Amino acid sequence: MGTAVRENSEYRQRVSRRPGRLEPVPDARSEPSARARQVTLAAAPRVLLLNASYEALTALPARRAVVMLIGGKADVVHDHPTEVVVRSVETSVKVPSVIRLREYVRIPYHAQIPMTRAALMHRDSHRCGYCNARATTIDHVIPRSRGGAHGWENCVASCAPCNHRKADKLLSELGWELRAPLVAPRGRTWRLVSQLREIGPHWEDYLYLDAA
Ligand SMILES: [Zn+2]
Numbered sequence: 684m685g686t687a688v689r690e691n692s693e694y695r696q697r698v699s700r701r702p703g704r705l706e707p708v709p710d711a712r713s714e715p716s717a718r719a720r721q722v723t724l725a726a727a728p729r730v731l732l733l734n735a736s737y738e739a740l741t742a743l744p745a746r747r748a749v750v751m752l753i754g755g756k757a758d759v760v761h762d763h764p765t766e767v768v769v770r771s772v773e774t775s776v777k778v779p780s781v782i783r784l785r786e787y788v789r790i791p792y793h794a795q796i797p798m799t800r801a802a803l804m805h806r807d808s809h810r811c812g813y814c815n816a817r818a819t820t821i822d823h824v825i826p827r828s829r830g831g832a833h834g835w836e837n838c839v840a841s842c843a844p845c846n847h848r849k850a851d852k853l854l855s856e857l858g859w860e861l862r863a864p865l866v867a868p869r870g871r872t873w874r875l876v877s878q879l880r881e882i883g884p885h886w887e888d889y890l891y892l893d894a895a
Pocket residue numbers: 811812813814815816841842843844845846
């Protein structure tokens with residue numbers, strides 16, 4: 684795969700940072716590089732966990748990723764292109780972007796995929812289910828006020844004008860039709876996408892997103 688896998692002892696010693704919304708820890712004692720940004724472990728960005736087969740499994744909180752690395756359960760595949768340092772009680776550690784399990788684990792396929800805004804927008808290609816304009820909202824086809832469920836089969840990406848015009852009406856009352864039937868996506872990648880709030884550095888190499 685051409686990816687670097689590093690020793691955990693080395694991992695413990697490395698320090699780094701990442702710019703952006705993360706807040707530095709003002710009283711940090713260690714002295715990483717001048718570019719390093721220190722954050723609390725809870726505020727550190729999530730880490731993509733790969734199976735031993737390099738299949739993407741989930742996005743871990745940084746704390747869990749660090750525990751797995753120190754415990755020898757996983758190795759670093761990609762560092763952050765910019766550096767993030769977190770402080771634990773005794774030491775500074777560098778947060779990677781992608782890690783990989785040393786041992787393959789079997790994951791069940793059958794679990795239902797939770798619906799999130801990001802996953803729904805991806806299913807509908809960010810297009811309004813009524814007029815095909817760019818969607819910025821989510822509409823309940825049968826309004827919640829009239830008993831509609833909050834789920835894959837009753838939610839659709841919608842442009843703001845359509846959402847506003849539709850309000851709490853039924854499609855039959857408006858004479859509208861959906862451009863396509865609403866189905867729940869299946870498959871592990873979908874499950875993962877539905878969990879992700881953002882895509883970290885290098886993650887796309889492991890997220891093979893098929894069209895809905
Ligand atoms: Zn529309």
